[in-house]
Amino acid sequence: MADDAVLDDPVGESLRGHHAHLARRVGRAATYLPDVATFSAISTDPDATDWADLAHLLGEGAFADMFSRPAQPPAGWEPVFVLDGRQMIWPEGKQAPLPHPVLDLGPDDVPDMLALVDRTRPGPFWKRTVDLGTYLGVRDGSGTLVAMAGERLRPPGWTEISAVCTSPEARGQGHAARLVAALTARVLARGERPFLHVAEANTTAIALYERLGFVTRARVTFQGFTTPTTASGRNAGSTGTGPT
Structure with a gap:
């Protein structure tokens, strides 16, 4: 029987599993390879380091499609769209x-x-x-x-x-x-x-x-953001190892 709890984070579960070969990752942040998909994922309980890792992974002013994740990014992330939907x-x-x-x-x-x-x-x-x-x-x-x-x-x-x-x-x-x-x-x-x-x-x-x-x-709720455009860099405490 398929556990439907994984559907609470379908992007993250996909990037960690079946689509791992199509993923780029820094710390607990991940996104799909270019020209595959724009979806990104972070931990279900993200902290400042996770958001900094995702910004580093995507680059300044890049689009972050957070799909159905309810987590809200910190200051500096600009909203692009919000769309109500259903699963x-x-x-x-x-x-x-x-x-x-x-x-x-x-x-x-x-x-x-x-x-x-x-x-x-x-x-x-x-x-x-x-x-x-x-x-x-x-x-x-x-x-x-x-x-x-x-x-x-x-x-x-x-x-x-x-x-x-x-x-x-x-x-x-x-x-x-x-x-x-x-x-x-x-x-x-x-x-x-x-x-x-x-x-x-x-x-x-x-x-x-x-x-x-x-x-x-x-x-x-589908949400999209652009990453900060200031040279904020990554937090000193980040555990990311760079894109792979």
Whole structure:
């Protein structure tokens, strides 16, 4: 049975575990490699040293996407955005949905994936985001990629479904439902449970996920900051050893 307590810190759990090979770390601060993801994580009980380590890791004036962490940074960190959302999970023991025929996407599809993201704005997606896990898609009769969804965070026992998007001209055809169902079936088949995050204002997506069988686990707050731009350096007591 997957422990849902790890979902309280999905970024940190992923960077310490399944995605450790995609991480940079200083002390108790960690972030993804460039072009993979912008998410960063610190200790669940951060002190001044942890924040200084993260600032050192990211660099001055850099973007820190703290995802669903409630911890507030010290003075000098400038807020970029705050967004209310919810975390939804697949109920334990619920039968897997029937998978539908979809295409597996890989590195050769990245230009088309980036073009689709540019048209639909589903959230952060970079050149190497595909390295996080499986991505599936739908192409129209002309070969244009018109819908996709994939795997992102991987805390122990769980896989996040993300980047769910459909080009405007292809909406209303059930592509998102088929892609999420296919990913859900694959995650369950390997003994894990799927979860996802969605903005509270995105009522259409919430309704879709509920129809598929997902339930709300928690309300979350997504937050982004820029690191201090003054030459503050790192605290003398920092235990960080530098980026790896």
